[in-house]
Amino acid sequence: MMLDHSPEPSDTLQANDTLSDVFMEPLLDQTGTSFEPSEYNFDFSDHNYRYYDVSTPCSSLSPASSSCLQSPCSFTLDSPSPPPTTADFCEFFQASGSLFEKDFSNLTLSDQEQRELYEAAKIIQKAYRSYKGRQQQEQDKERAAAIIIQNYYRRYKQYAYFKQMTHAAMVIQNGFRSYCEHKRFKKNQEGSVGIQSYYRNYKEGNREGTPASGLKRTYSQRRQHQAARKIQQFMRQSKNK
Structure with a gap:
């Protein structure tokens, strides 16, 4: 992110050196050690530097974006100030948590909004049920049409089978x-053919002047067969009675 009035590189290096001096000052005070050589004698009282705001960014969507707390490290270093302590950090985190809870509480819906949301859900459910009902009706119509087609097809197959079997x-x-x-x-x-052969034999016998013995024999056999058939027929009828 680009900051307005960005410092020069020399100013930035000077500010970083001064910050490290500020945080290192308590440690140097506790040790109580002083360096005699002038080449190791650092001056920690020089605070002529600038420090730009490095506050914690706040979401533009949050209602509390206009009153967001700043980080403990966002102090303006135009004048000498002590380094942040543990209590300052704890206060910052506690304040941030309360603000986050406030943001979450703003996300809850009011009664009017809940009623509107409930009515919108009812409308959506009603539209979906009507859509499903129309879809079910269309499926029922398609199923009924399929049943009718199947019945006619079965009749046609039965009629074709009947015609085939009849043929x-x-x-x-x-x-x-x-x-x-x-x-x-x-x-x-x-x-x-037999009658014709018998008749020819009979005609030939008459021409010779002697009766045809074969024709007479055939005639007598025919009469015997007729008599035997009559007797058999009479016996069958008597047994049936």
């Missing part, structure tokens, strides 16, 4: 019907 059943039924028709067709084809 598969129709394919199986068509295949089975085709198989049955093919089997019936083969059976009819084999029967028609």
Whole structure:
């Protein structure tokens, strides 16, 4: 920090030497030793020097900045003065503590300020609750919309599965019907081939003038089979009764 009316370098050196002389004077008085040679004879009575204020800085934010106490070392040394004692230091620190307590007491809020702060906190809480309420409502709407979408998607999947299973059943039924028709067709084809062969044999026998023994045998066997089927059918019906 730059001080107004800053001293010259020679003045500063002279002030520092004089301060050291002031603080060393009690020690020299207690020893009681005097140096005879003139080259070691220091004169401690020369106080023609200047000393600038080195007071303790005070915060500009503190209410007591205008009445801040000065440090014991901030005495103006234009005139001779004794060095600060232990009692002076204790008084300085005690006074500083009381001022600090006063500054802290100024930081406490009054009843009106506390009420205003409480009302502001209530307004902030109310705004935050309304914001959270709107956010919760939006989340509920999104959740309901998601549930509806999920329901429709499940219905669509079920309908698609039903259509797939219906198509598969129709394919199986068509295949089975085709198989049955093919089997019936083969059976009819084999029967028609047998009848045609029998008829050809019969026509050839008539041409030769002798009855076809094979055709007669086939006819008699057919009649026997029909009679046996009728008897079996009658026996089954009688057992069921």
